[in-house]
Every structure is written in C-alpha cells, then in structure tokens.
Amino acid sequence: MRLPVQPSLLTPTQARAQFRTGALPLTTSGWCRGHTQANLLAVPHDLAFDALLFAYRNPAACPVLEITDPGDPHPRSLAVDADLRTDLPAYRVYENGTLVAEVPDATDYWRDDLVAFLIGCSFTFEAALTSAGVPVRHIEQGRNVPMYVTTRECVPAGRLSGPLVVSMRPVPPALIDTAREVSEAFPTMHGAPVHVGDPAELGIADLARPEFGDPVDLHPGDVPMFWACGVTPQAVVMASRPEFALTHAPGRMFITDQALVLPA
Amino acid sequence: MRLPVQPSLLTPTQARAQFRTGALPLTTSGWCRGHTQANLLAVPHDLAFDALLFAYRNPAACPVLEITDPGDPHPRSLAVDADLRTDLPAYRVYENGTLVAEVPDATDYWRDDLVAFLIGCSFTFEAALTSAGVPVRHIEQGRNVPMYVTTRECVPAGRLSGPLVVSMRPVPPALIDTAREVSEAFPTMHGAPVHVGDPAELGIADLARPEFGDPVDLHPGDVPMFWACGVTPQAVVMASRPEFALTHAPGRMFITDQALVLPA
Missing domain, CATH: 3.30.2040.10 (PSTPO5379-like domain)
Structure with a gap:
C-alpha cells in the first residue's frame, strides 16, 4: 500500500512525474521543500534577444536561471530528465498578447523555434522564511x-x-x-x-x-x-502583444532539481 | 599654458575626448585610475541573441555591463556623451571571422543593425592590485x-x-x-x-x-x-565566422564614467 506523501516532502522528480501525468495543484508553493522553483517564458527565436535583453535590464523581476536552445524543451542544468512541455502543472498560451488557452500539457503548443527562459521564483525562499519564523x-x-x-x-x-x-x-x-x-x-x-x-x-x-x-x-x-x-513577463506579453508566447500558469511553477542550503 | 596630465589622472571624459581626436595609446591599462574599463563587441541584430546567450553562459569571460539598442552607438548607463564609434582608441573589424581592418575610428563601419555589448575588463582592478601592493x-x-x-x-x-x-x-x-x-x-x-x-x-x-x-x-x-x-569574443568570432563583428583593439578599451570604490 502506497502512503500519500506531503507535497513538501516530494522530490522534484516525483513532483514533475505527478504533473506530467495530470496532477493539477492550485499552486506549487510549498512543494518540494528546499528546491528552486522557476517561472517559464518561452518565445519564438525571433523575439529571444528582446526577451533576454528585457530580463537583463530588469533583473529583479526576471532573474534568468537557464535558457534553452531553440526548440529544445529539455533544460540542461536545472533538472535532469525534465520536459518543459509536460512537467509543469499548467501553462498559459498567449497569441498577440491575448491569453488564448490554459492547459495542463503544452505539447500541442510547442514550436521548433521556441526559446525557453527559466526565471527564479520567490516560492523558493518561502521555506527559508518559515525556518526563520516568518509565517507564510x-x-x-x-x-x-x-x-x-x-x-x-x-x-x-x-x-x-x-x-x-x-x-x-x-x-x-x-x-x-x-x-x-x-x-x-x-x-x-x-x-x-x-x-x-x-x-x-x-x-x-x-x-x-x-x-x-x-x-x-x-x-x-x-x-x-x-x-x-x-x-x-506575462504582463509584458499582454502589453507588447508579440505573435506568440508560452508561459507557466501563475503560481504553478517548474520545480527544478536545484537544492538550496536552507537555514537550520 | 596647459600642463601635460598623467593618463592615470585623466577623467574618462578627457580620455575619451583624446581618443576621439586621434590619440592612439598602446593600451588604456593604467588610464583614468578608479574607473571601469570595458571591452566592446558589436554584432548585427540577427546574431545578438546568440551573443547575449554566449555571454550569459560564459560569465567569467563575458561579464556584460551594458547592451545598446540596435543601431544606437550611445551607451545609456556607463557613460554620458560617449560615442562607441569614436571614443575608443582603436577598433578591429571582422568579416566572416577574418580581421579585415584595425582603425582608430569605426564610424565608417558602424551599421544600423549593430548591437553593442560592453563587457567588463580586468584593467579595472589593476589600480586595486597596486593599492594592495601587488606589482602590475x-x-x-x-x-x-x-x-x-x-x-x-x-x-x-x-x-x-x-x-x-x-x-x-x-x-x-x-x-x-x-x-x-x-x-x-x-x-x-x-x-x-x-x-x-x-x-x-x-x-x-x-x-x-x-x-x-x-x-x-x-x-x-x-x-x-x-x-x-x-x-x-574576438577568438570566438574568428572561430565561428559570423558575417560581421566590430570590436575594440585588444588592450585599447572603452573607458566608462563608472567609478570604483578602491581600497585606501
């Protein structure tokens, strides 16, 4: 008999496997305690320089953790055996700045020219807040x-x-x-x-x-x-209306293998 | 009567004015003590994402200090009233990875689609080495x-x-x-x-x-x-042979207005 495991105690691999097979939590906040969580912004290669320049110029909002090669849905450093098309709980699809779909699997929307930016998420430090006695x-x-x-x-x-x-x-x-x-x-x-x-x-x-x-x-x-x-980046996509963008659904993040050293 | 001023005591504005009007020192090492010096790499917009991604993935070699908008030869944060086409002592022009010219003024080679990357230079910390007793x-x-x-x-x-x-x-x-x-x-x-x-x-x-x-x-x-x-980036341009790149001449840097806090 398999006992249910608290989301906070899951490994990132376990959590991603759950999301891949359809688990759709309200949020990943609190999941996989001690691991980095990341926002997703994937844009066509044609827009990738603007996106990276935007991130570079707005480092507080867009701290870039990893950038994939065009068309490659697999991060190379943040996680092994992960697929950005399936391993987040939910995605948002924007066309010309309009939200056209929220889906649990982005495979049908993935394109060969997409460059994915993985951007640090504040959920990552919530475990450290809790450890320091700050309620979340x-x-x-x-x-x-x-x-x-x-x-x-x-x-x-x-x-x-x-x-x-x-x-x-x-x-x-x-x-x-x-x-x-x-x-x-x-x-x-x-x-x-x-x-x-x-x-x-x-x-x-x-x-x-x-x-x-x-x-x-x-x-x-x-x-x-x-x-x-x-x-x-999603508000920016809505304001700037590029042809296409694929993102995570707010609060439903990509959970990476990157482990943190948390205060005791 | 104007007294000659030691290069180390010039302000960046004074040094850039000298370079603009033709001064061609062997190197800017030792110039404008206490100010940041920068490497230049300017590439066509079409190559700018690759260049920024390269810099992002190789931060020790390519720490990016500023990136200009396509075609704009004026940095916005590192220096005021500076023109990247004229304010460095000398430039190198690469076509298909081959060095085709070394010139003291890059105006004739500037293009409307060039994106300039200003990259930190180790000359910047030489004054701190000297202050700490390390000979240069x-x-x-x-x-x-x-x-x-x-x-x-x-x-x-x-x-x-x-x-x-x-x-x-x-x-x-x-x-x-x-x-x-x-x-x-x-x-x-x-x-x-x-x-x-x-x-x-x-x-x-x-x-x-x-x-x-x-x-x-x-x-x-x-x-x-x-x-x-x-x-x-110049060795990379030589190895990768992109259509066009404009750089500083090695050792002859862009001197910025950015002042450092040096050890006493």
Whole structure:
C-alpha cells in the first residue's frame, strides 16, 4: 500500500512525474521543500534577444536561471530528465498578447523555434522564511500567492515593455526585517522586496483583488510585503502583444532539481 | 599654458575626448585610475541573441555591463556623451571571422543593425592590485597586457563557439593570495583568476608569444596568474565566422564614467 506523501516532502522528480501525468495543484508553493522553483517564458527565436535583453535590464523581476536552445524543451542544468512541455502543472498560451488557452500539457503548443527562459521564483525562499519564523499566510490558508500588476514600468527592451508584477506576503511588523534579510539572500529568486507597506504606492487599489493567484487574509497588524514577480513577463506579453508566447500558469511553477542550503 | 596630465589622472571624459581626436595609446591599462574599463563587441541584430546567450553562459569571460539598442552607438548607463564609434582608441573589424581592418575610428563601419555589448575588463582592478601592493608588471614595463588563446573551450551558444582567451599578470608568490582576493572582489571585471601557475595547463606553449598584446618580463620567482579576458569574443568570432563583428583593439578599451570604490 502506497502512503500519500506531503507535497513538501516530494522530490522534484516525483513532483514533475505527478504533473506530467495530470496532477493539477492550485499552486506549487510549498512543494518540494528546499528546491528552486522557476517561472517559464518561452518565445519564438525571433523575439529571444528582446526577451533576454528585457530580463537583463530588469533583473529583479526576471532573474534568468537557464535558457534553452531553440526548440529544445529539455533544460540542461536545472533538472535532469525534465520536459518543459509536460512537467509543469499548467501553462498559459498567449497569441498577440491575448491569453488564448490554459492547459495542463503544452505539447500541442510547442514550436521548433521556441526559446525557453527559466526565471527564479520567490516560492523558493518561502521555506527559508518559515525556518526563520516568518509565517507564510497563503500556505497557511491553502491558497496561491496573490500577484498584482503595478503602475511601475519595467525598463523596455526592443519590442517588449510593460508593467512590473509583484507577489505579496503579509508579515507581522516585528518580522519585516527578518523577511527582508532572508529574501535578500536569494538574489536570483527576486531577492529583497521592492516595496513594504501601502499598496497604493505601487498603484494597487485593492489587495482583495489580485490580477493573478488568490487573495490572502491579513492577520491584524500584518504589513503587506511586495516582491518582484516572474509573472512580469506575462504582463509584458499582454502589453507588447508579440505573435506568440508560452508561459507557466501563475503560481504553478517548474520545480527544478536545484537544492538550496536552507537555514537550520 | 596647459600642463601635460598623467593618463592615470585623466577623467574618462578627457580620455575619451583624446581618443576621439586621434590619440592612439598602446593600451588604456593604467588610464583614468578608479574607473571601469570595458571591452566592446558589436554584432548585427540577427546574431545578438546568440551573443547575449554566449555571454550569459560564459560569465567569467563575458561579464556584460551594458547592451545598446540596435543601431544606437550611445551607451545609456556607463557613460554620458560617449560615442562607441569614436571614443575608443582603436577598433578591429571582422568579416566572416577574418580581421579585415584595425582603425582608430569605426564610424565608417558602424551599421544600423549593430548591437553593442560592453563587457567588463580586468584593467579595472589593476589600480586595486597596486593599492594592495601587488606589482602590475606590464604597467611597470610600459607595455600592453599579454593575452593568450587557450585550449579551454567556452560553452557554445547558437552559432557561437570558440576558445577562452586569458590575460596574464606575473605575481610574486607571496602576493598570489592577495591578487586573487582583490580580483575576486570584481566579479563583473572577470573576478578571480581562472588559473595560477603552469601555462601548459591552459595549452599556452610560450608566454613570450601572446596572441594579443605584448609579452611581459617576469621577475625571478614571479608566478603567472591568468584571468578570463574580454578578448574571448574576438577568438570566438574568428572561430565561428559570423558575417560581421566590430570590436575594440585588444588592450585599447572603452573607458566608462563608472567609478570604483578602491581600497585606501
């Protein structure tokens, strides 16, 4: 008899196998504790320079972990035996900037000219937050992290421009410095927060209505902390309307084999 | 009456103005103490993704400091009022991998589709070496730094592949650790050495015959230290034979406005 295993204790290989065969969790937040999670942006080769230049110019939002060769769905360094077409829980397909499909398998949408960018995800440092005593409210509440389109413009690159997207985690005031220090130690996972406090300063009108993911309940006194988010490329795709882009579904990430050294 | 000014004391603006009006020093090593120097690689837009991917995959040899928009010869962050077509002492022009010209002004070779990559240069940390008591032999001897094509292959990217090029500085044994520590603090200027000691391990047959720059005399006991070099893209261009590339002449760099905080 096979006992069910907590998602946090699965190996990345086990998690990817589940996603490949159809498991569709609400989010990968909390899965495979101690392993790097990554956002996916795949664009035609023709747009790849603009995309890489955009990432280079916006490193907080788009810390690039790996770039595949055109048409190759297999990462070379972040994971072995992984297939980017099938091993994420869900994908979004954009045509001319419009979301045309959300699918659990991207095989039918893969193209021979696609270049995939794997971009660090802040889910990666959530285990370190927990270890440091910082509560992660969306995990406590069994939800996806809330993500918001801000009024901050990214630095444009070629045909790509658009707003910064942020993820939000509510943190008790006494733990704000701890949360900042912990996340700062993960520069390729978005690093330190881009803003702490009043959502209006980022142009966010209502925390209860995130553009991506789920709203999360603040405990009394909790202060919202905002981190640059790897969904930014999706907002940029929507704003810039390139012919085609394939991405992960927000909050449903590619889980890599890359292990972290977490605080005890 | 204008007094002559030592090159090390010139401001970057003054140095660039000299180069623009025809000054052609043997090398910019030692110029504008405390300012970042950069290698230039400009390639047609069609090759720019491969070039950026190559740089991304070979960060020790190609630490990218800035990337210009296609056709734009003006850097936006590293220097103000600078023109990459005229403000370096000398340029090399490659067609199909062959060096076809070395010129003091690249205006006639500039193209509307060129994307320029400015790549950190180890000349930048030489002032810090000197401050830390490490002699810089090629400056003492009034020469360009010696640079060698090694037998180490870079990680290929698209149409670009080729060998690593290194610069060499002879260092007294007692100061090797100091030189390593000082350079390590400049990760975007090639950082720590890639090799210390026997040149044969890099496939270098004869230190007296560098492929670029000048040979330099070792003092008795000096140990050769080798750093990844921003001339690597030129060796890669020669090996990969793209239609066109414009670069700096080895050792004659773009001097930026970016100031360093040097050890006292």
